[in-house]
Amino acid sequence: MxxxxxxxxxxxxxxxxxxxxxxxAAVLASDPAEAARDLRSAADCALIGTEPGTRVLNLLLxxxxxxxxxxxxxxxALALARVVELVYRFDGRIATDLSRERLTGLLERARxxxxxxxxxxxxxxxIAAAWHAGARPYDPDPALAEDAERLARRSGDPVLASAGLxxxxxxxxxxxxxxxxxxxxxxxxxxxxxxxxxxxRTAPEIGDIFHVAxxxxxxxxxxxxxxxxxxxxxxxxxxxxxxxxxxxxVVPALVLNGELDEALARAETVWDGWQRSGRPxxxxxxxxxxxxxxxxxxxxxxxxxxxxxxxxxxxxSGTGVDVSALASAVFAAGRVALxxxxxxxxxxxxxxxxADFPRFRYDTYARxxxxxxxxxxxxxxxxxxxxxxxxxxxxxxxxxxxxxxARGRLTGDVDAIAATLTRWQRLGARAEYACTLALLPGRExxxxxxxxxxxxxxxxx
Numbered sequence: 484m485x486x487x488x489x490x491x492x493x494x495x496x497x498x499x500x501x502x503x504x505x506x507x508a509a510v511l512a513s514d515p516a517e518a519a520r521d522l523r524s525a526a527d528c529a530l531i532g533t534e535p536g537t538r539v540l541n542l543l544l545x546x547x548x549x550x551x552x553x554x555x556x557x558x559x560a561l562a563l564a565r566v567v568e569l570v571y572r573f574d575g576r577i578a579t580d581l582s583r584e585r586l587t588g589l590l591e592r593a594r595x596x597x598x599x600x601x602x603x604x605x606x607x608x609x610i611a612a613a614w615h616a617g618a619r620p621y622d623p624d625p626a627l628a629e630d631a632e633r634l635a636r637r638s639g640d641p642v643l644a645s646a647g648l649x650x651x652x653x654x655x656x657x658x659x660x661x662x663x664x665x666x667x668x669x670x671x672x673x674x675x676x677x678x679x680x681x682x683x684r685t686a687p688e689i690g691d692i693f694h695v696a697x698x699x700x701x702x703x704x705x706x707x708x709x710x711x712x713x714x715x716x717x718x719x720x721x722x723x724x725x726x727x728x729x730x731x732x733v734v735p736a737l738v739l740n741g742e743l744d745e746a747l748a749r750a751e752t753v754w755d756g757w758q759r760s761g762r763p764x765x766x767x768x769x770x771x772x773x774x775x776x777x778x779x780x781x782x783x784x785x786x787x788x789x790x791x792x793x794x795x796x797x798x799x800s801g802t803g804v805d806v807s808a809l810a811s812a813v814f815a816a817g818r819v820a821l822x823x824x825x826x827x828x829x830x831x832x833x834x835x836x837x838a839d840f841p842r843f844r845y846d847t848y849a850r851x852x853x854x855x856x857x858x859x860x861x862x863x864x865x866x867x868x869x870x871x872x873x874x875x876x877x878x879x880x881x882x883x884x885x886x887x888x889a890r891g892r893l894t895g896d897v898d899a900i901a902a903t904l905t906r907w908q909r910l911g912a913r914a915e916y917a918c919t920l921a922l923l924p925g926r927e928x929x930x931x932x933x934x935x936x937x938x939x940x941x942x943x944x
Contacts, residue, residue, distance in 0.1 A: 484937055486503045489504035489521070489683075494680075505524040514555040522549060526542035531686040537579055539782050543569075556596040556599050560593040561607050563593035565607065571647070609627070613630070623657075629651060632650065645691075652695065661878035665700065665702075665703050668695050669698045730756070731767050734770075735770060735811070741912065741916075746774065753767075755865065770811045772795045773814070783823070809838075810848075811836070813845075821856045821859055824859070830860075836850050836852060850876055854885075854886060854889050858889045872886055880910055914939060936937035
């Protein structure tokens with residue numbers, strides 16, 4: 484009955500209740516093999532919940548122990564491989580004190596316990612191995628990622644197929660191959676219909692598919708694509724408004740599209756949810772917070788700026804901060820300085836924007852804005868910064884438009900600046916369209932109309 488209620492409450496999207504029922508079922512199970520399966524289901528419910536913390540790993544380790552007692556080597560291998568995978572794959576969401584040495588041992592135990600000829604076990608272990616072999620979390624080994632994706636595809640399991648594509652897509656992202664990462668993200672989206680939504684095992688994969696699809700679209704500068712995926716996730720019965728992390732994923736796209744009222748309201752919800760959850764891993768929250776800061780800056784809201792700056796400082800202080808959060812913070816600060824013509828820290832901010840961020844979603848945005856800030860501030864090395872940004876921001880339509888506008892400003896070519904209007908329109912970047920109008924002689928009235936409609940202040944000149 485506990486197991487049936489776990490499945491029922493999960494199907495009705497009462498995730499906390501489902502977790503409790505599956506844990507109860509594991510205690511009441513008639514044999515350790517059943518207990519292991521119930522613990523795996525509980526772990527999946529914990530992972531998709533508001534904040535998994537260390538609980539999900541403890542549940543998986545307990546499942547591995549029960550499987551070992553039952554003599555189920557494959558079950559033990561799957562649970563142990565999943566632990567290793569999650570630590571590296573969902574680094575910002577999984578709090579753990581497991582050392583690399585301990586994780587190496589768990590991976591070796593998985594290899595020893597499971598049947599290497601079983602396609603599901605082989606794929607799961609290969610995925611874990613690819614993540615573990617990377618130099619740091621979220622940085623899998625490219626060659627092993629290809630092997631993992633191939634084995635996952637052959638397994639015939641759509642959950643593993645999606646996980647295999649994710650490790651391959653992440654490797655492409657880290658290598659700077661944004662177009663390939665985007666294609667892989669679209670392949671994962673196509674797998675959604677094959678995932679059984681009544682089964683907890685599919686839940687973490689569904690959430691990650693949406694998150695990554697929105698992320699790779701943003702990384703490519705495809706604002707309509709990113710917002711479309713974020714809206715789709717927002718309407719999803721499994722995700723929707725149940726998690727502040729899901730809500731936060733839409734904030735950057737909303738700000739970049741100029742929908743500031745909704746973006747700031749959602750950012751408040753994200754912040755409140757993070758506070759209520761005990762302020763766990765802050766990467767996604769920091770990104771939403773950085774874009775709320777940007778939204779306040781575009782509005783000229785000094786009170787909002789102070790508030791979101793203080794909050795951003797709380798998100799990005801300390802060790803282990805998500806590098807994508809740092810890049811988004813640098814981007815937001817630079818774009819606000821550019822909009823308000825606050826050039827007092829321009830030289831330092833430009834240097835920050837060209838820091839060696841691993842290739843995450845906002846590094847190209849930061850560099851493009853840094854280059855335009857150098858031009859607007861009249862820095863003596865503005866031309867060099869602009870040239871460097873043009874070399875480093877390939878495959879991002881937003882960054883390309885920003886740099887084209889910056890070059891027009893550097894050379895005084897009004898026609899070149901005006902030509903970027905079409906790019907901004909194509910991207911749906913209404914805020915940048917309005918700001919570009921404000922740079923064009925004779926179009927001030929048109930710019931004021933656009934800026935007023937968005938609730939923005941006129942860029943300082």
